[in-house]
Amino acid sequence: MALEIETRALATGYPNHPVGRDMNLTIAGGRVTALLGPNGCGKTTLFRTLLGLLKPQGGQILIGGDDLARLSRGEVAKRAAYVPQVVEGYFPFTVLDVVLMGRAPHLGAFSAPGAEDRRIAQGALDELRITDLARRPFTAISGGQRQLVLIARALAQQAPVIFMDEPTASLDFANQFHVLDCVRRLAGAGRTIVVSSHHPDHALRFADRAVLMKAGGILAEGPTAQVLTGPALSDVYGMPVRIAEVAAGMGEAVCVCVPDPHTSAD
Amino acid sequence: METAPVIWVRRGGLAVLGLGAVGLLFFAAATVGQFPVSFGDVARILWEGVTGLPQDVSDRARAVVMDIRVPRLASALLVGLALSAAGATYQAVFRNPLVAPDILGVTSGAGLGAVLAIFLSLPVAAIQGMAFVFGLGAVTLVYAVSRAVKGAHDPILVLVLAGVVIGAVMGAGIAVLTYLADPYDQLPAITFWLMGSLAGVTFSDLGNAWPAVALGLGPLFFLRWRVNLMSLGDDEARALGVDTERLRLLLVICATLATSSVVAIAGTIGWVGLIIPHMARFVVGPEFSRLLPATILMGSVYLLGVDTIARAATTVEIPLGVLNAFVGAPLFLWVLARARLSWR
Numbered sequence: 001m002a003l004e005i006e007t008r009a010l011a012t013g014y015p016n017h018p019v020g021r022d023m024n025l026t027i028a029g030g031r032v033t034a035l036l037g038p039n040g041c042g043k044t045t046l047f048r049t050l051l052g053l054l055k056p057q058g059g060q061i062l063i064g065g066d067d068l069a070r071l072s073r074g075e076v077a078k079r080a081a082y083v084p085q086v087v088e089g090y091f092p093f094t095v096l097d098v099v100l101m102g103r104a105p106h107l108g109a110f111s112a113p114g115a116e117d118r119r120i121a122q123g124a125l126d127e128l129r130i131t132d133l134a135r136r137p138f139t140a141i142s143g144g145q146r147q148l149v150l151i152a153r154a155l156a157q158q159a160p161v162i163f164m165d166e167p168t169a170s171l172d173f174a175n176q177f178h179v180l181d182c183v184r185r186l187a188g189a190g191r192t193i194v195v196s197s198h199h200p201d202h203a204l205r206f207a208d209r210a211v212l213m214k215a216g217g218i219l220a221e222g223p224t225a226q227v228l229t230g231p232a233l234s235d236v237y238g239m240p241v242r243i244a245e246v247a248a249g250m251g252e253a254v255c256v257c258v259p260d261p262h263t264s265a266d
Numbered sequence: 267m268e269t270a271p272v273i274w275v276r277r278g279g280l281a282v283l284g285l286g287a288v289g290l291l292f293f294a295a296a297t298v299g300q301f302p303v304s305f306g307d308v309a310r311i312l313w314e315g316v317t318g319l320p321q322d323v324s325d326r327a328r329a330v331v332m333d334i335r336v337p338r339l340a341s342a343l344l345v346g347l348a349l350s351a352a353g354a355t356y357q358a359v360f361r362n363p364l365v366a367p368d369i370l371g372v373t374s375g376a377g378l379g380a381v382l383a384i385f386l387s388l389p390v391a392a393i394q395g396m397a398f399v400f401g402l403g404a405v406t407l408v409y410a411v412s413r414a415v416k417g418a419h420d421p422i423l424v425l426v427l428a429g430v431v432i433g434a435v436m437g438a439g440i441a442v443l444t445y446l447a448d449p450y451d452q453l454p455a456i457t458f459w460l461m462g463s464l465a466g467v468t469f470s471d472l473g474n475a476w477p478a479v480a481l482g483l484g485p486l487f488f489l490r491w492r493v494n495l496m497s498l499g500d501d502e503a504r505a506l507g508v509d510t511e512r513l514r515l516l517l518v519i520c521a522t523l524a525t526s527s528v529v530a531i532a533g534t535i536g537w538v539g540l541i542i543p544h545m546a547r548f549v550v551g552p553e554f555s556r557l558l559p560a561t562i563l564m565g566s567v568y569l570l571g572v573d574t575i576a577r578a579a580t581t582v583e584i585p586l587g588v589l590n591a592f593v594g595a596p597l598f599l600w601v602l603a604r605a606r607l608s609w610r
Contacts, residue, residue, distance in 0.1 A: 084502050105506060
């Protein structure tokens with residue numbers, strides 16, 4: 001079942017510090033949606049609001065038709081999982097222990113994960129092809145592997161919606177594409193995936209839909225190729241860019257966003 | 267993958283092994299001291315204590331074992347396990363491997379509360395109550411101060427420094443009370459108690475302390491798996507459905523209750539709450555369901571061992587606080603050198 005997320009006249013931010021306003025969004029179920037915008041445009045605030053970590057300052061969020069504000073923490077966690085940016089943990093939990101933590105919303109306060117939870121966690125590791133990392137300490141694996149482990153934890157959470165906060169930040173070139181391939185595969189299984197990103201190129205490559213933000217508002221949303229156009233990106237980033245098509249060989253073309261050489265920056 | 271029964275059998279085996287080791291150590295420790303008592307006599311005296319059937323042992327041996335050694339050994343176990351379990355909890359809750367009851371100011375806060383109660387000549391229950399209230403006040407202040415320092419580069423360091431500052435203020439409060447205390451009546455009690463000692467602990471003290479320790483550790487035991495989630499960032503834990511503010515408050519109250527109730531009977535004993543969780547983590551890993559029992563076992567064995575050495579190694583008793591620092595400091599340096607790698 002693919003859950004759709006809808007916001008109605010949503011205002012985000014803090015009581016004395018509004019960030020986003022009047023946001024009407026529809027995040028399509030079962031698709032990958034990329035959220036783009038310059039630093040400080042309110043992406044992270046929107047993300048935290050959609051996850052229920054921050055109270056909306058106005059408007060409404062509907063997740064699968066239910067008002068987010070009426071759901072308890074545990075109920076939200078069963079619907080939406082959060083993949084944070086890779087951080088360094090202080091305690092060397094094993095990878096399996098980290099993935100098992102994804103089972104928390106399904107367990108009572110006094111329970112620990114059982115055999116079924118272990119099977120689900122193992123399945124999540126298998127799905128991301130990192131089965132052999134299970135016994136390694138989370139602190140001793142590479143940044144790219146950690147990102148995959150955090151995604152596996154979100155899978156173990158079995159939430160139909162997954163939010164990923166810049167999953168490719170701080171990853172090397174190859175790992176960026178490895179993670180993006182995983183994101184694509186996961187969406188194939190009917191999950192709704194929202195990814196915040198700093199890379200128009202990535203969004204053009206893996207996202208079905210895109211949301212473009214500027215100064216706390218939504219500039220455009222829709223199918224990626226229609227939203228991420230040269231003029232729209234130039235406007236948002238305050239720098240002339242255009243979308244170029246690059247032949248990737250084997251008859252395939254890849255769209256990339258490049259600075260426009262024909263216009264000066266002012 | 268291991269099946270559940272295999273895991274349970276192994277855990278059960280480890281628990282029996284661990285408890286057996288504690289029992290054996292307890293038994294052995296009861297035989298040593300200024301007045302040696304043979305293994306056989308200790309066994310007979312303990313048997314008599316448990317069953318009530320009179321045994322053929324000297325009254326002196328009976329008095330030494332039952333009135334002096336058993337309460338002291340039991341208090342070593344209780345104090346060791348309470349402080350180390352509290353330390354492991356604070357470390358998980360504050361996401362900080364460098365905190366412990368003494369570093370967060372809980373010990374000195376509880377100390378101030380207890381000294382104030384002694385100063386006001388309040389009854390034993392009030393000493394415990396004041397220790398808890400002041401201990402909780404201290405850790406709340408430390409946490410509030412560390413949260414108020416916005417945009418700190420190293421939140422771990424800020425929390426530790428806040429603990430040092432609040433601990434110093436509590437220490438100054440204790441100094442004032444020591445200065446004002448009646449030198450013939452209250453001062454010796456305060457001083458003796460501040461050095462941290464198990465020598466004066468009686469059965470009745472133990473009877474007061476253990477229910478409070480159990481009340482503190484019980485929720486930790488039941489919530490043991492959830493405690494892991496607190497080691498994640500707040501946003502991450504909340505996105506996993508955890509009410510972080512409530513759980514943190516509950517866990518801190520529990521750990522502080524366990525700490526302050528043993529501080530109220532044994533005074534300020536440092537190091538245990540810091541080093542034992544590290545050593546336990548080194549053996550069983552950071553997963554709290556495994557860490558908590560390992561910490562409790564190692565904490566009780568550690569303090570029982572150190573106190574027995576303090577008591578019996580030389581003809582004059584070495585103060586526990588002194589020996590504990592001599593043993594604890596190098597152990598911590600060793601842990602620091604080893605663990606630094608795995609934190610990052």
